[in-house]
Amino acid sequence: MNKNVKVTAERHVRTYTELWHTSFVLLELGKEDERGRHHKLMGSLVFTAFAFEAYLNHLGPSLFETWSHIERLSPKAKFEVLAERVGLKADFGCRPQQTIIRLFGFRNDIAHGKSITLKDMRIESLEVYQKDPWSFRAQTDWEKYCTIENTERAREDINSVVHTLHKASEIKDEYPFLHGFEIRGGELIIDDNN
Incomplete structure:
Protein backbone atom coordinates (compact mmCIF):
# COMPACT_ATOMS: atom_id res chain seq x y z
CA MET A 1 0.00 0.00 0.00
CA ASN A 2 1.42 3.37 -1.07
CA LYS A 3 0.66 6.42 0.98
CA ASN A 4 1.03 9.86 -0.55
CA VAL A 5 -0.19 13.27 0.33
CA LYS A 6 -1.73 15.64 -2.17
CA VAL A 7 -0.55 19.06 -1.01
CA THR A 8 -2.29 22.23 -2.14
CA ALA A 9 -1.32 25.82 -1.54
CA GLU A 10 -2.78 29.18 -2.38
CA ARG A 11 -0.69 32.22 -1.53
CA HIS A 12 -1.36 35.94 -1.90
CA VAL A 13 2.04 37.55 -2.43
CA ARG A 14 2.55 41.21 -1.68
CA THR A 15 5.73 41.69 -3.64
CA TYR A 16 6.48 45.10 -2.15
CA THR A 17 6.47 43.55 1.33
CA GLU A 18 8.90 40.81 0.32
CA LEU A 19 11.22 43.40 -1.24
CA TRP A 20 10.90 45.62 1.83
CA HIS A 21 11.93 42.73 4.05
CA THR A 22 14.94 42.02 1.82
CA SER A 23 15.95 45.67 2.15
CA PHE A 24 15.74 45.37 5.95
CA HIS A 58 0.09 47.48 -5.55
CA LEU A 59 -1.93 50.58 -4.69
CA GLY A 60 -2.51 51.86 -8.22
CA PRO A 61 -5.11 49.31 -9.38
CA SER A 62 -7.20 50.07 -6.29
CA LEU A 63 -7.45 53.72 -7.33
CA PHE A 64 -7.40 53.54 -11.16
CA GLU A 65 -9.11 51.12 -13.49
CA THR A 66 -6.59 52.17 -16.13
CA TRP A 67 -3.51 51.55 -13.97
CA SER A 68 -1.92 49.37 -16.66
CA HIS A 69 -1.41 52.55 -18.70
CA ILE A 70 -0.10 54.56 -15.75
CA GLU A 71 2.19 51.73 -14.63
CA ARG A 72 4.62 52.58 -17.42
CA LEU A 73 5.41 55.96 -15.84
CA SER A 74 8.51 56.61 -13.73
CA PRO A 75 8.17 55.96 -9.98
CA LYS A 76 8.20 59.73 -9.35
CA ALA A 77 5.38 60.28 -11.85
CA LYS A 78 3.40 57.33 -10.46
CA PHE A 79 3.70 58.79 -6.99
CA GLU A 80 2.57 62.21 -8.20
CA VAL A 81 -0.49 60.72 -9.92
CA LEU A 82 -1.43 58.62 -6.88
CA ALA A 83 -0.82 61.50 -4.46
CA GLU A 84 -3.04 63.80 -6.49
CA ARG A 85 -5.75 61.13 -6.65
CA VAL A 86 -5.90 60.85 -2.85
CA GLY A 87 -5.57 64.58 -2.17
CA LEU A 88 -1.92 64.78 -1.17
CA LYS A 89 0.56 67.32 -2.43
CA ALA A 90 3.79 66.03 -3.91
CA ASP A 91 6.65 68.09 -2.46
CA PHE A 92 10.04 66.75 -3.48
CA GLY A 93 11.82 69.72 -1.89
CA CYS A 94 11.88 68.28 1.63
CA ARG A 95 11.84 65.02 3.50
CA PRO A 96 10.37 62.48 3.33
CA GLN A 97 9.43 62.90 -0.36
CA GLN A 98 12.80 64.40 -1.20
CA THR A 99 14.27 60.96 -0.62
CA ILE A 100 12.26 59.58 -3.53
CA ILE A 101 14.30 61.74 -5.91
CA ARG A 102 17.64 60.81 -4.36
CA LEU A 103 16.80 57.10 -4.05
CA PHE A 104 15.62 56.75 -7.63
CA GLY A 105 18.56 58.78 -8.92
CA PHE A 106 20.76 56.21 -7.16
CA ARG A 107 18.68 53.31 -8.49
CA ASN A 108 18.86 54.65 -12.04
CA ASP A 109 22.62 55.10 -11.79
CA ILE A 110 22.89 51.44 -10.80
CA ALA A 111 20.33 50.13 -13.31
CA HIS A 112 21.82 52.06 -16.22
CA GLY A 113 25.44 51.84 -15.10
CA LYS A 114 28.26 52.88 -17.37
CA SER A 115 31.99 52.51 -17.06
CA ILE A 116 33.67 55.83 -16.34
CA THR A 117 37.05 57.17 -15.30
CA LEU A 118 37.10 59.20 -12.10
CA LYS A 119 39.75 61.64 -10.97
CA ASP A 120 39.96 63.03 -7.46
CA MET A 121 42.60 64.53 -5.21
CA ARG A 122 43.09 65.41 -1.58
CA ILE A 123 45.90 66.47 0.69
CA GLU A 124 46.58 64.33 3.73
CA SER A 125 49.44 63.95 6.16
CA LEU A 126 52.25 61.53 5.42
CA GLU A 127 51.39 59.73 8.67
CA VAL A 128 47.80 59.09 7.58
CA TYR A 129 48.93 58.02 4.12
CA GLN A 130 51.53 55.60 5.47
CA LYS A 131 48.97 54.09 7.84
CA ASP A 132 46.58 53.19 5.00
CA PRO A 133 47.55 54.26 1.48
CA TRP A 134 44.31 52.71 0.13
CA SER A 135 41.96 54.67 2.36
CA PHE A 136 41.37 57.31 -0.31
CA ARG A 137 39.48 56.27 -3.39
CA ALA A 138 37.75 58.22 -6.14
CA GLN A 139 34.04 57.36 -5.91
CA THR A 140 30.93 57.89 -7.97
CA ASP A 141 27.92 59.61 -6.40
CA TRP A 142 26.11 56.28 -6.18
CA GLU A 143 29.06 54.72 -4.33
CA LYS A 144 29.11 57.66 -1.88
CA TYR A 145 25.37 57.17 -1.29
CA CYS A 146 25.88 53.66 0.12
CA THR A 147 26.18 54.59 3.79
CA ILE A 148 24.33 53.27 6.82
CA GLU A 149 22.89 56.75 7.43
CA ASN A 150 21.54 57.11 3.88
CA THR A 151 20.17 53.57 3.88
CA GLU A 152 18.37 54.09 7.18
CA ARG A 153 17.05 57.48 6.04
CA ALA A 154 15.77 56.00 2.77
CA ARG A 155 13.90 53.25 4.62
CA GLU A 156 12.51 55.70 7.18
CA ASP A 157 11.33 58.17 4.55
CA ILE A 158 9.87 55.58 2.16
CA ASN A 159 8.06 53.98 5.11
CA SER A 160 6.59 57.39 5.97
CA VAL A 161 5.54 58.12 2.37
CA VAL A 162 3.91 54.70 1.99
CA HIS A 163 1.96 55.02 5.25
CA THR A 164 0.82 58.56 4.39
CA LEU A 165 -0.26 57.54 0.89
CA HIS A 166 -1.98 54.41 2.16
CA LYS A 167 -3.88 56.28 4.87
CA ALA A 168 -5.03 58.94 2.41
CA SER A 169 -6.22 56.24 -0.02
CA GLU A 170 -8.71 55.06 2.62
CA ILE A 171 -8.38 51.41 1.63
CA LYS A 172 -10.12 49.37 4.30
CA ASP A 173 -8.82 46.23 6.01
CA GLU A 174 -5.31 46.46 4.59
CA TYR A 175 -2.17 47.72 6.26
CA PRO A 176 1.17 48.49 4.61
CA PHE A 177 4.03 46.03 4.82
CA LEU A 178 2.02 43.08 6.12
CA HIS A 179 2.81 39.87 4.33
CA GLY A 180 0.11 38.23 2.26
CA PHE A 181 -1.72 35.12 3.37
CA GLU A 182 -1.33 31.47 2.50
CA ILE A 183 -3.77 28.62 2.72
CA ARG A 184 -2.34 25.13 2.73
CA GLY A 185 -3.88 21.77 2.89
CA GLY A 186 -3.02 18.13 2.62
CA GLU A 187 -5.09 15.14 1.63
CA LEU A 188 -3.91 11.60 2.34
CA ILE A 189 -4.06 9.40 -0.75
CA ILE A 190 -3.89 5.67 -0.20
CA ASP A 191 -3.26 3.49 -3.25
CA ASP A 192 -4.44 -0.04 -2.40
CA ASN A 193 -3.39 -1.42 -5.81
CA ASN A 194 0.24 -1.91 -4.83
Missing part, protein backbone atom coordinates in the same frame (compact mmCIF):
# COMPACT_ATOMS: atom_id res chain seq x y z
CA VAL A 25 17.75 42.15 6.10
CA LEU A 26 20.54 43.59 3.94
CA LEU A 27 20.69 46.76 6.05
CA GLU A 28 20.94 44.75 9.26
CA LEU A 29 23.67 42.54 7.80
CA GLY A 30 25.56 45.67 6.71
CA LYS A 31 25.32 47.15 10.19
CA GLU A 32 26.43 43.92 11.88
CA ASP A 33 29.48 43.11 9.78
CA GLU A 34 31.97 45.41 8.04
CA ARG A 35 32.91 42.73 5.51
CA GLY A 36 31.08 43.54 2.32
CA ARG A 37 29.19 46.39 4.04
CA HIS A 38 29.20 48.61 0.96
CA HIS A 39 27.58 45.86 -1.14
CA LYS A 40 24.98 45.03 1.50
CA LEU A 41 24.00 48.69 1.79
CA MET A 42 23.90 49.05 -1.99
CA GLY A 43 21.56 46.03 -2.13
CA SER A 44 19.39 47.41 0.66
CA LEU A 45 19.01 50.75 -1.13
CA VAL A 46 18.14 49.07 -4.42
CA PHE A 47 15.55 46.87 -2.72
CA THR A 48 14.10 49.91 -0.92
CA ALA A 49 13.57 51.53 -4.33
CA PHE A 50 12.11 48.29 -5.73
CA ALA A 51 9.78 47.99 -2.74
CA PHE A 52 8.49 51.55 -3.14
CA GLU A 53 7.75 51.11 -6.84
CA ALA A 54 6.12 47.74 -6.14
CA TYR A 55 3.95 49.42 -3.49
CA LEU A 56 2.84 52.03 -6.01
CA ASN A 57 1.98 49.19 -8.40
Whole structure:
Protein backbone atom coordinates (compact mmCIF):
# COMPACT_ATOMS: atom_id res chain seq x y z
CA MET A 1 0.00 0.00 0.00
CA ASN A 2 1.42 3.37 -1.07
CA LYS A 3 0.66 6.42 0.98
CA ASN A 4 1.03 9.86 -0.55
CA VAL A 5 -0.19 13.27 0.33
CA LYS A 6 -1.73 15.64 -2.17
CA VAL A 7 -0.55 19.06 -1.01
CA THR A 8 -2.29 22.23 -2.14
CA ALA A 9 -1.32 25.82 -1.54
CA GLU A 10 -2.78 29.18 -2.38
CA ARG A 11 -0.69 32.22 -1.53
CA HIS A 12 -1.36 35.94 -1.90
CA VAL A 13 2.04 37.55 -2.43
CA ARG A 14 2.55 41.21 -1.68
CA THR A 15 5.73 41.69 -3.64
CA TYR A 16 6.48 45.10 -2.15
CA THR A 17 6.47 43.55 1.33
CA GLU A 18 8.90 40.81 0.32
CA LEU A 19 11.22 43.40 -1.24
CA TRP A 20 10.90 45.62 1.83
CA HIS A 21 11.93 42.73 4.05
CA THR A 22 14.94 42.02 1.82
CA SER A 23 15.95 45.67 2.15
CA PHE A 24 15.74 45.37 5.95
CA VAL A 25 17.75 42.15 6.10
CA LEU A 26 20.54 43.59 3.94
CA LEU A 27 20.69 46.76 6.05
CA GLU A 28 20.94 44.75 9.26
CA LEU A 29 23.67 42.54 7.80
CA GLY A 30 25.56 45.67 6.71
CA LYS A 31 25.32 47.15 10.19
CA GLU A 32 26.43 43.92 11.88
CA ASP A 33 29.48 43.11 9.78
CA GLU A 34 31.97 45.41 8.04
CA ARG A 35 32.91 42.73 5.51
CA GLY A 36 31.08 43.54 2.32
CA ARG A 37 29.19 46.39 4.04
CA HIS A 38 29.20 48.61 0.96
CA HIS A 39 27.58 45.86 -1.14
CA LYS A 40 24.98 45.03 1.50
CA LEU A 41 24.00 48.69 1.79
CA MET A 42 23.90 49.05 -1.99
CA GLY A 43 21.56 46.03 -2.13
CA SER A 44 19.39 47.41 0.66
CA LEU A 45 19.01 50.75 -1.13
CA VAL A 46 18.14 49.07 -4.42
CA PHE A 47 15.55 46.87 -2.72
CA THR A 48 14.10 49.91 -0.92
CA ALA A 49 13.57 51.53 -4.33
CA PHE A 50 12.11 48.29 -5.73
CA ALA A 51 9.78 47.99 -2.74
CA PHE A 52 8.49 51.55 -3.14
CA GLU A 53 7.75 51.11 -6.84
CA ALA A 54 6.12 47.74 -6.14
CA TYR A 55 3.95 49.42 -3.49
CA LEU A 56 2.84 52.03 -6.01
CA ASN A 57 1.98 49.19 -8.40
CA HIS A 58 0.09 47.48 -5.55
CA LEU A 59 -1.93 50.58 -4.69
CA GLY A 60 -2.51 51.86 -8.22
CA PRO A 61 -5.11 49.31 -9.38
CA SER A 62 -7.20 50.07 -6.29
CA LEU A 63 -7.45 53.72 -7.33
CA PHE A 64 -7.40 53.54 -11.16
CA GLU A 65 -9.11 51.12 -13.49
CA THR A 66 -6.59 52.17 -16.13
CA TRP A 67 -3.51 51.55 -13.97
CA SER A 68 -1.92 49.37 -16.66
CA HIS A 69 -1.41 52.55 -18.70
CA ILE A 70 -0.10 54.56 -15.75
CA GLU A 71 2.19 51.73 -14.63
CA ARG A 72 4.62 52.58 -17.42
CA LEU A 73 5.41 55.96 -15.84
CA SER A 74 8.51 56.61 -13.73
CA PRO A 75 8.17 55.96 -9.98
CA LYS A 76 8.20 59.73 -9.35
CA ALA A 77 5.38 60.28 -11.85
CA LYS A 78 3.40 57.33 -10.46
CA PHE A 79 3.70 58.79 -6.99
CA GLU A 80 2.57 62.21 -8.20
CA VAL A 81 -0.49 60.72 -9.92
CA LEU A 82 -1.43 58.62 -6.88
CA ALA A 83 -0.82 61.50 -4.46
CA GLU A 84 -3.04 63.80 -6.49
CA ARG A 85 -5.75 61.13 -6.65
CA VAL A 86 -5.90 60.85 -2.85
CA GLY A 87 -5.57 64.58 -2.17
CA LEU A 88 -1.92 64.78 -1.17
CA LYS A 89 0.56 67.32 -2.43
CA ALA A 90 3.79 66.03 -3.91
CA ASP A 91 6.65 68.09 -2.46
CA PHE A 92 10.04 66.75 -3.48
CA GLY A 93 11.82 69.72 -1.89
CA CYS A 94 11.88 68.28 1.63
CA ARG A 95 11.84 65.02 3.50
CA PRO A 96 10.37 62.48 3.33
CA GLN A 97 9.43 62.90 -0.36
CA GLN A 98 12.80 64.40 -1.20
CA THR A 99 14.27 60.96 -0.62
CA ILE A 100 12.26 59.58 -3.53
CA ILE A 101 14.30 61.74 -5.91
CA ARG A 102 17.64 60.81 -4.36
CA LEU A 103 16.80 57.10 -4.05
CA PHE A 104 15.62 56.75 -7.63
CA GLY A 105 18.56 58.78 -8.92
CA PHE A 106 20.76 56.21 -7.16
CA ARG A 107 18.68 53.31 -8.49
CA ASN A 108 18.86 54.65 -12.04
CA ASP A 109 22.62 55.10 -11.79
CA ILE A 110 22.89 51.44 -10.80
CA ALA A 111 20.33 50.13 -13.31
CA HIS A 112 21.82 52.06 -16.22
CA GLY A 113 25.44 51.84 -15.10
CA LYS A 114 28.26 52.88 -17.37
CA SER A 115 31.99 52.51 -17.06
CA ILE A 116 33.67 55.83 -16.34
CA THR A 117 37.05 57.17 -15.30
CA LEU A 118 37.10 59.20 -12.10
CA LYS A 119 39.75 61.64 -10.97
CA ASP A 120 39.96 63.03 -7.46
CA MET A 121 42.60 64.53 -5.21
CA ARG A 122 43.09 65.41 -1.58
CA ILE A 123 45.90 66.47 0.69
CA GLU A 124 46.58 64.33 3.73
CA SER A 125 49.44 63.95 6.16
CA LEU A 126 52.25 61.53 5.42
CA GLU A 127 51.39 59.73 8.67
CA VAL A 128 47.80 59.09 7.58
CA TYR A 129 48.93 58.02 4.12
CA GLN A 130 51.53 55.60 5.47
CA LYS A 131 48.97 54.09 7.84
CA ASP A 132 46.58 53.19 5.00
CA PRO A 133 47.55 54.26 1.48
CA TRP A 134 44.31 52.71 0.13
CA SER A 135 41.96 54.67 2.36
CA PHE A 136 41.37 57.31 -0.31
CA ARG A 137 39.48 56.27 -3.39
CA ALA A 138 37.75 58.22 -6.14
CA GLN A 139 34.04 57.36 -5.91
CA THR A 140 30.93 57.89 -7.97
CA ASP A 141 27.92 59.61 -6.40
CA TRP A 142 26.11 56.28 -6.18
CA GLU A 143 29.06 54.72 -4.33
CA LYS A 144 29.11 57.66 -1.88
CA TYR A 145 25.37 57.17 -1.29
CA CYS A 146 25.88 53.66 0.12
CA THR A 147 26.18 54.59 3.79
CA ILE A 148 24.33 53.27 6.82
CA GLU A 149 22.89 56.75 7.43
CA ASN A 150 21.54 57.11 3.88
CA THR A 151 20.17 53.57 3.88
CA GLU A 152 18.37 54.09 7.18
CA ARG A 153 17.05 57.48 6.04
CA ALA A 154 15.77 56.00 2.77
CA ARG A 155 13.90 53.25 4.62
CA GLU A 156 12.51 55.70 7.18
CA ASP A 157 11.33 58.17 4.55
CA ILE A 158 9.87 55.58 2.16
CA ASN A 159 8.06 53.98 5.11
CA SER A 160 6.59 57.39 5.97
CA VAL A 161 5.54 58.12 2.37
CA VAL A 162 3.91 54.70 1.99
CA HIS A 163 1.96 55.02 5.25
CA THR A 164 0.82 58.56 4.39
CA LEU A 165 -0.26 57.54 0.89
CA HIS A 166 -1.98 54.41 2.16
CA LYS A 167 -3.88 56.28 4.87
CA ALA A 168 -5.03 58.94 2.41
CA SER A 169 -6.22 56.24 -0.02
CA GLU A 170 -8.71 55.06 2.62
CA ILE A 171 -8.38 51.41 1.63
CA LYS A 172 -10.12 49.37 4.30
CA ASP A 173 -8.82 46.23 6.01
CA GLU A 174 -5.31 46.46 4.59
CA TYR A 175 -2.17 47.72 6.26
CA PRO A 176 1.17 48.49 4.61
CA PHE A 177 4.03 46.03 4.82
CA LEU A 178 2.02 43.08 6.12
CA HIS A 179 2.81 39.87 4.33
CA GLY A 180 0.11 38.23 2.26
CA PHE A 181 -1.72 35.12 3.37
CA GLU A 182 -1.33 31.47 2.50
CA ILE A 183 -3.77 28.62 2.72
CA ARG A 184 -2.34 25.13 2.73
CA GLY A 185 -3.88 21.77 2.89
CA GLY A 186 -3.02 18.13 2.62
CA GLU A 187 -5.09 15.14 1.63
CA LEU A 188 -3.91 11.60 2.34
CA ILE A 189 -4.06 9.40 -0.75
CA ILE A 190 -3.89 5.67 -0.20
CA ASP A 191 -3.26 3.49 -3.25
CA ASP A 192 -4.44 -0.04 -2.40
CA ASN A 193 -3.39 -1.42 -5.81
CA ASN A 194 0.24 -1.91 -4.83
